[in-house]
Amino acid sequence: MSIIAIINQKGGVGKTTTAVNLSAAIAQTGIPTLLIDLDPQANASSVLGLHNPVGPGLYEALTGSAPLPSLIQPTRIPNLSALPARLDLAGAEVEVARLDNHLFQLRNTLAPLRQSNSFHYIFLDCPPSLGILMSNALAAADQLLVPVQCEYYALEGLGLLLQVASQIRDSGANPSLCLCGLLMTMYDSRTNLNTAVVRDVRSHFANAVFQVAIPRTVRFGEAPSHGLTILEYDPHGTGSLAYRTLAAEFLQRQNSK
Amino acid sequence: MSIIAIINQKGGVGKTTTAVNLSAAIAQTGIPTLLIDLDPQANASSVLGLHNPVGPGLYEALTGSAPLPSLIQPTRIPNLSALPARLDLAGAEVEVARLDNHLFQLRNTLAPLRQSNSFHYIFLDCPPSLGILMSNALAAADQLLVPVQCEYYALEGLGLLLQVASQIRDSGANPSLCLCGLLMTMYDSRTNLNTAVVRDVRSHFANAVFQVAIPRTVRFGEAPSHGLTILEYDPHGTGSLAYRTLAAEFLQRQNSK
Ligand SMILES: Nc1ncnc2c1ncn2[C@@H]1O[C@H](COP(=O)(O)OP(=O)(O)OP(=O)(O)O)[C@@H](O)[C@H]1O
Numbered sequence: 086m087s088i089i090a091i092i093n094q095k096g097g098v099g100k101t102t103t104a105v106n107l108s109a110a111i112a113q114t115g116i117p118t119l120l121i122d123l124d125p126q127a128n129a130s131s132v133l134g135l136h137n138p139v140g141p142g143l144y145e146a147l148t149g150s151a152p153l154p155s156l157i158q159p160t161r162i163p164n165l166s167a168l169p170a171r172l173d174l175a176g177a178e179v180e181v182a183r184l185d186n187h188l189f190q191l192r193n194t195l196a197p198l199r200q201s202n203s204f205h206y207i208f209l210d211c212p213p214s215l216g217i218l219m220s221n222a223l224a225a226a227d228q229l230l231v232p233v234q235c236e237y238y239a240l241e242g243l244g245l246l247l248q249v250a251s252q253i254r255d256s257g258a259n260p261s262l263c264l265c266g267l268l269m270t271m272y273d274s275r276t277n278l279n280t281a282v283v284r285d286v287r288s289h290f291a292n293a294v295f296q297v298a299i300p301r302t303v304r305f306g307e308a309p310s311h312g313l314t315i316l317e318y319d320p321h322g323t324g325s326l327a328y329r330t331l332a333a334e335f336l337q338r339q340n341s342k
Numbered sequence: 343m344s345i346i347a348i349i350n351q352k353g354g355v356g357k358t359t360t361a362v363n364l365s366a367a368i369a370q371t372g373i374p375t376l377l378i379d380l381d382p383q384a385n386a387s388s389v390l391g392l393h394n395p396v397g398p399g400l401y402e403a404l405t406g407s408a409p410l411p412s413l414i415q416p417t418r419i420p421n422l423s424a425l426p427a428r429l430d431l432a433g434a435e436v437e438v439a440r441l442d443n444h445l446f447q448l449r450n451t452l453a454p455l456r457q458s459n460s461f462h463y464i465f466l467d468c469p470p471s472l473g474i475l476m477s478n479a480l481a482a483a484d485q486l487l488v489p490v491q492c493e494y495y496a497l498e499g500l501g502l503l504l505q506v507a508s509q510i511r512d513s514g515a516n517p518s519l520c521l522c523g524l525l526m527t528m529y530d531s532r533t534n535l536n537t538a539v540v541r542d543v544r545s546h547f548a549n550a551v552f553q554v555a556i557p558r559t560v561r562f563g564e565a566p567s568h569g570l571t572i573l574e575y576d577p578h579g580t581g582s583l584a585y586r587t588l589a590a591e592f593l594q595r596q597n598s599k
Pocket residue numbers: 095096097098099100101102103124128211212213270271272299300301302303305306307309351352353354470493494495496
């Protein structure tokens with residue numbers, strides 16, 4: 086069992102698109118997978134048809150008033166379960182910040198899942214922020230998968246994220262935290278900028294960068310407006326092929342660890 | 343004097359690109375303008391050449407240990423000053439959350455600027471978050487300018503943002519808060535998705551939507567990698583034309599209030 090945080094504080098780089106489509110592609114190979122939506126925007130929850138769940142949610146689990154396993158729901162995709170987000174999750178940041186042990190709230194909340202071992206992989210879709218939910222995700226995860234848009238601003242923030250992650254690891258808060266990989270997203274090979282950014286990232290981070298780059302295609306924008314993953318919306322397109330290839334590369338990296 | 347928050351909790355929709363290029367375009371018409379970077383990612387600060395300022399910053403101003411006016415710096419662009427962000431601003435959220443009057447910290451910090459009246463317009467570049475910095479921006483601003491990417495996820499969050507803003511206004515926290523306008527960004531007229539989203543937003547929000555839509559062009563991605571605004575990098579291109587047109591439309595709306 087491994088917990089993978091899909092994380093980057095830069096906004097709009099493809100975190101949710103990666104969390105939803107990678108977890109769906111892995112589930113389709115028969116591996117039991119869970120997607121936890123840590124973003125109060127709840128974009129991942131909405132694509133999986135789990136808008137605004139009633140009753141307790143992650144907020145209650147994080148603040149200790151509801152057990153986490155009871156919040157997990159099946160999705161229409163076989164082998165993929167989800168823990169949806171709600172807006173009140175934004176309020177959890179303030180409340181968790183006031184607790185003494187605030188860095189480990191999510192890690193402790195997820196502990197029952199580690200013991201039950203019912204999921205092979207658990208993916209966390211993180212919000213674009215440098216706040217409490219992000220540091221909690223860094224303290225709770227075993228691995229980080231970092232989507233990197235092929236643009237300059239996204240590059241600027243990458244060093245910072247990896248530095249914060251190293252601090253969490255080296256401080257002893259999460260000693261086994263490791264980098265699963267950097268995923269280049271929204272890659273348009275016709276532009277010099279994207280090609281230059283990919284070259285820069287590959288030369289700097291070498292094998293830490295997934296071989297596959299996710300191409301920019303309008304299909305990714307269309308799929309959520311139909312409430313579908315790219316695999317369901319455009320199964321034979323370049324977008325679906327890229328995420329199936331990513332799933333294969335991800336599983337290969339896991340097995341060779 | 344008016345304080346305008348460039349705000350949208352959805353990540354990567356063009357907040358920083360709008361904050362930098364609109365404030366620069368207005369400054370170029372001779373109007374004294376200030377850009378305050380409220381995002382710990384500090385993307386706006388970096389484009390304006392104000393990386394990692396030493397000494398006190400907005401964090402110290404927000405927590406009361408440094409007067410804000412002393413932190414304002416000139417930029418290379420005539421009539422445009424800036425208050426840069428630093429990474430430690432992310433820590434301010436936790437610290438401000440613990441204060442009793444936390445919603446009004448930014449409003450109180452900006453009060454000296456209201457009295458001095460040295461800037462005609464003050465723009466706040468907001469981080470992609472539903473946290474404390476965002477609610478502080480809503481309580482401090484006179485107007486909201488909301489960049490809306492022509493995609494589904496961006497549309498999903500729009501209703502929520504406007505609802506939160508109405509709550510801040512109607513609760514009496516900021517009774518005069520009003521909507522400056524919705525700005526369609528990254529518009530590619532060749533895609534059905536973008537055309538459909540623009541049509542949806544215009545039919546729903548009518549005159550609240552700026553007439554000009556910012557076109558998607560790779561020049562916007564290239565400019566920051568050269569440390570330049572679009573106006574400096576590609577002065578005669580469609581991107582610069584769009585932001586100059588926006589500046590004219592913005593000023594027209596201000597004058598007809
Ligand atoms: N490869 C791609 N090609 C084209 N569009 C894409 C691609 N991947 C994602 N998108 C679109 O770009 C937008 C941003 O993607 P997404 O919401 O997944 O990013 P995010 O990092 O989760 O954003 P946030 O920081 O707000 O959580 C969405 O509208 C999505 O549909």
